[in-house]
Amino acid sequence: MQYHNKPFDQLQIGDTAELTRFCTEDDFYAFASNSGNHNPLNLADEDGDGDNVNEAIAPEMFLGALISAVLGNILPGAGTLYKSQSLDFSARAYAGEELLARVTVIKKRDNREVVLETQVMRPSDAALIVSGIAVVIAPEKELSFNEIEVPGLVVERHRHFDALLDRSRPLPPIPTAVVAPEEPNSLGGALLAARETIIKPVLIGDPDKIAAAAREIELPLGDVEIVPVKDHLDAANNAVDLVVEGHVEALMKGHLHTDELLRAALRRDRGLRAGRRFTHVFVMDIPGQPHPLLVTDAAINIEPDLETKIDITQNAIDLAISIGIGAPKVGVLSAVETVNPAIRSSIDAALLSKMAERGQIRGGLVDGPLAMDNAVSLAAARTKGIVSEVAGRADILVVPNLDAGNMLAKQLTYIAHAEAAGVVLGARVPIILTSRADGEKARLVSCAVAALHAARMSGKI
Structure with a gap:
């Protein structure tokens, strides 16, 4: 797959982009390992709140990372740098669900600053999981690149x-x-x-x-x-x-x-x-x-x-x-x-x-x-x-x-x-x-x- 970024000069108010991601239990274990956040509420083998149910709730910052994937890969894309991101969590997501992350350009500022509305939704019931506002520094030059192959991760979980x-x-x-x-x-x-x-x-x-x-x-x-x-x-x-x-x-x-x-x-x-x-x-x-x-x-x-x-x-x-x-x-x-x-x-x-x-x-x-x-x-x-x-x-x-x-x-x-x-x-x-x-x-x-x-x-x- 090839990605094309949109430099600041090409961005228009209303531009939008989205990515879907099927979330697995292993995703949350990998996130726990990488982030150091071992909250048992997020892990499928643990009962994190004492109700005798193992919840496997999606970590909130994992959901935030889905937004950053859209910003870094598609809109504005390669060369984008974050300035700020607000996140308002109105529902919970769980392992085994498909999620959709979407960003929409709502304002352009000086110094290549771009303001975007950000959302994470669950398409199966149209539930809004996360909403917020991102402020980024958009890239100056137009770039194209093939999808980068990063090292694969295997969660050692039996x-x-x-x-x-x-x-x-x-x-x-x-x-x-x-x-x-x-x-x-x-x-x-x-x-x-x-x-x-x-x-x-x-x-x-x-x-x-x-x-x-x-x-x-x-x-x-x-x-x-x-x-x-x-x-x-x-x-x-x-x-x-x-x-x-x-x-x-x-x-x-x-x-x-x-x-x-x-x-x-x-x-x-x-x-x-x-x-x-x-x-x-x-x-x-x-x-x-x-x-x-x-x-x-x-x-x-x-x-x-x-x-x-x-x-x-x-x-x-x-x-x-x-x-x-x-x-x-x-x-x-x-x-x-x-x-x-x-x-x-x-x-x-x-x-x-x-x-x-x-x-x-x-x-x-x-x-x-x-x-x-x-x-x-x-x-x-x-x-x-x-x-x-x-x-x-x-x-x-x-x-x-x-x-x-x-x-x-x-x-x-x-x-x-x-x-x-x-x-x-x-x-x-x-x-x-x-x-x-x-x-x-x-x-x-x-x-x-x-x-x-x-x-x-x-x-x-």
Whole structure:
């Protein structure tokens, strides 16, 4: 887009200009960060006036900045300097509303001073939100310029995880065997989830180490049940026994190796096999993205064959439905978006897509092969000429192998600032699989995802 300013000599009384802006919750968080004004009334996750409603009211100076955008971009435009601005707020604007800012020249003075009437309105109901008078020094020379590309801002806010926590809180706490929570992170995640009433933990491990970890994080164990077991493999077997006997409905990994926990879950006698391969799903909340993104399998199956990928895909679809994605769109990834006999992942992707068409994979839309760009970007899909309900809109990414999945998940975490919740599916109960590097929120949401899935699969929701 190209802008043309109007220097002082060309301005006429009655000249007018306007811009529209759709206001988002993230706009107000960015404004809070830049301005230092952290008034909770303006922030979507906060109740700023104690009425138990999170208002997300537009900050008043944010509205004033919409006026300055018209003055600086269009009328008078490039080269304009403010002298004064009055603002009279007659109504409130909120996140999710489209606003229109308008300026009108009402007077010209000496020394290139221009007086303008300024307004911000809500077009949906013609409400006047802000009115006032601006005095500016208009530019002397005529200028034209292309729209300037300024650095983009991404608000590091994990609203999808907040929504998952809100969905899980009304459920009864899910009885969960926590295996070897013998250091601060693993114990803290379990106790935090218990405090949020997401799980009811049964701690299985060395009581002395559990007590020491509790002292280190300064969280009381209270009446939390502890099953004393010194050896990690014994702790894992005890946890699986509790599932088999119906005492718990989920497992949670503590401070032990993943293979020790899975070995117990996969034992032939009194194990947790349920007819599908065990597969891992990362549920990822990526700042700036409109929905959670599921990545699978990034932790268990190293070089999955087609039969395993069927279970990987079906398990991920089932989990996506459990967390509120009604008809999950599954992008099966490869290096290319066309079938190439030399690239096995492209053949597997095409077969999975056809199997979904024939009802062999149920509950979601499956398409592949798709490259990463056209799986998540509509623009990339259109550029490549891909016509698909999945391309550019994928909720689930099925990766070719563990290497690709693990790299993708960690790139999203450490470069795109995503939070990742991890769950193992395919067993009789969900297995909450967290990493030593996970923070509190990732551990908490891993519990919430497992609780939602267990509740749906058991018919509780």
